[in-house]
Amino acid sequence: MAAEQYFLVAGDYAVFGVMLAVSLAIGIYYSIKDRGKKNSVQNYLMAGRKMNVFAVGFSLSFTFLSASAVLGIPADVYLFGTMFFWVLITPFILMVVVTQIYIPLYFRLNITSSYEYLELRFSYPVRLLGTLGYIAQNAVYIGVMIYAPALAFAQVSGMNLWAAIFTIGIVCTIYTTLGGLKAVIWTDVFQGAVVIVVLIVTLFMSADSIGGWHEVWRINHDTNRFVFNDFDFDPRIRHTFWNLIIGLTFLWGSMYATTQSQVQRYLACSSPRKANQALVFSMLLIALSLLLCLLIGLVTYAYFHNCDPLMTREVSSADQLVPLMVLRIFRNQPGLSGAFLAAVFAGSLSTVSSGINAMACVTSEDFIRPFVKWSDRTMTILAKVLVLLYGLLTIGFACLSSILGNVLQTTLTLLAVIGGPTLGIYTLGIVFPPANSYGSFSGFVVGLAIITWIYAGSQRYRLPVQFLKPKYRSVSGCPVPVTDLLINSTMEMMTSIPVTSEMEVFNTTAVPQLPGPEPRPPLADFYSVSYTSYAPIGFGITLVVGLIISLLTGKLDIIVILQ
Secondary structure (H helix, E strand, O other): OOOOOOOOOHHHHHHHHHHHHHHHHHHHHHHHHOOOOOOHHHHHHHHHHOOOHHHHHHHHHHHHOOHHHHHHHHHHHHHHOHHHHHHHHHHHHHHHHHHHHHHHHHHHHOOOOOOHHHHHHOOHHHHHHHHHHHHHHHHHHHHHHHHHHHHHHHHHHOOOHHHHHHHHHHHHHHHHHHHHHHHHHHHHHHHHHHHHHHHHHHHHHHHHHHOOHHHHHHHHHHOOOOOOOOOOOOOOOOOOHHHHHHHHHHHHHHHHHHOHHHHHHHOOOOOHHHHHHHHHHHHHHHHHHHHHHHHHHHHHHHHHOOOOOOOOOOOOOHHHHHHHHHHHHOOOOOOHHHHHHHHHHHHHHHHHHHHHHHHHHHHHHHHHHHHOOOOHHHHHHHHHHHHHHHHHHHHHHHHHHHHOOOHHHHHHHHHHHHHHHHHHHHHHHHHOOOOOHHHHHHHHHHHHHHHHHHHHHHHHOOOOHHHHOOOOOOOOOOOOOHHHHHHHHHHHHHOOOOOOOHHHHHOOOOOOOOOOOOOOOOHHHHHOOOHHHHHHHHHHHHHHHHHHHHHHOHHHHHHHHHO
16 A cells, blocks of 8 residues: 655754754854863863753763654554553662762762773773773664664655764764763753653644544553563563563663763762762653653554554554654644654764763773873863764764664663673672672673674574564554555455564564464574563673682782782
8 A cells, every 4th residue: 555655844854953053052152162271171071070960960861862762662662562661660770779889989989981990990901891892882872873763754754864864973973072071961951851842742742633642541452552460580571570670770770870971971060969969860851751752652553553554564664653653743733743853863962972972081081091191182182083083983883774673672782782791890890899800801701792692693583472472453444545455455364463573573564474484493592582681691691700700710819919
């Protein structure tokens, strides 16, 4: 069935352009304002360590809440129901752990790079290992954050994909290069406000277009989308209470406890108390934003409940569902579609600017400063050059991101593969006095290798449908042109045909394909562990291997110290 094409109009592009222009203006302002200040490298990379608590809280929130949340969470609710609502508990667990353990530690050490701790506790090679892991993870992650929203809008609105990628990447690189961390934090405030306001407007206007909240609840209830009671302990089930709470606490804990992007913001505050206040404020913002995205998922399903765009091939990925709904609802209201476009890309800009600034910081502090005695002016110039280079690098990774799949799961997996082992070596150092550099280094490498192996295997042997638990979708209410009767009758059959793999859940085709089942070796069940378990598995392996190697090599450490 031929899909109707929706297009962004001049008013939409104007709203989007205003968001980019304001972000760029903030970078230019702080470039001029801080010119010639003493200790300018600290001003550039650490915002002078005197930032406003609420500004830092906004920045912490929207460094985290990227386009993967705005597009991916509604898509997950649309396909799998409401189990993902349990993530709303996670920010409050993180609030306690990070404020009580990690923030006080970083302020006591008075560091600039979060990976300095690894050298102080273990050794310089362990510090480099943590830094390299962060840079590799962040470069790929940021590339996805540029590519995913551009692709989603390009495929449903006619927007030029590559123009969007290069525009976002270049504007973000320019204002981050010019203004440093102050520009990044204050643009995060502006962009975060845009995201929250637009999500609220989108949520209520979309619900109103369906017939109000009563109708949204009725449609989701009638198709059994309200599911909160999956307490199964089987690690292969994609989303259960246990793997969402435990898995995502470890995953997001690795971000908020160890990554430079977040630690840099804590240290931009003047004291641990203010950093704790900023984190508490950010967790409240995150909980609100996650709730809005989850509710938009329910509204999106209600809007498409009897004519699924995935089954009619109007979209090729679930990440495009919300943009399609927005373009339909706002097509007679120029500017509103552009506001939603601006909100999605604002989430990307926040993630990208924070990431490239943080990568420049750890590169200068961990790889260069220990070996040179350059002046403050030279180090500032170097930091700006590094920001520029990393910005261009992430644009390159964005161009390579077309090989990746569902945006929410892809981004969480990328973060978990390195995040779990990284959290493991920090915890090893903080909690276990016998841990040494041999153990931490070995634990990280083994943990990373095993998680990478599991992830690679999961791409070969897709998760069986009984562990995915997709929800009912229908095409019973689609318009039926006479020439498409045969195709539509085939699609009606598909509503009762179970999908056979995770890829098919996200890319349902209009013609059913029923190949014979591929033989699954016993090891396939090992590969079938839910992506939410990657972080705790990597964390656990790192701790166990790290402790064993530390105990076995403890005498070697004593010998080295004596020598």
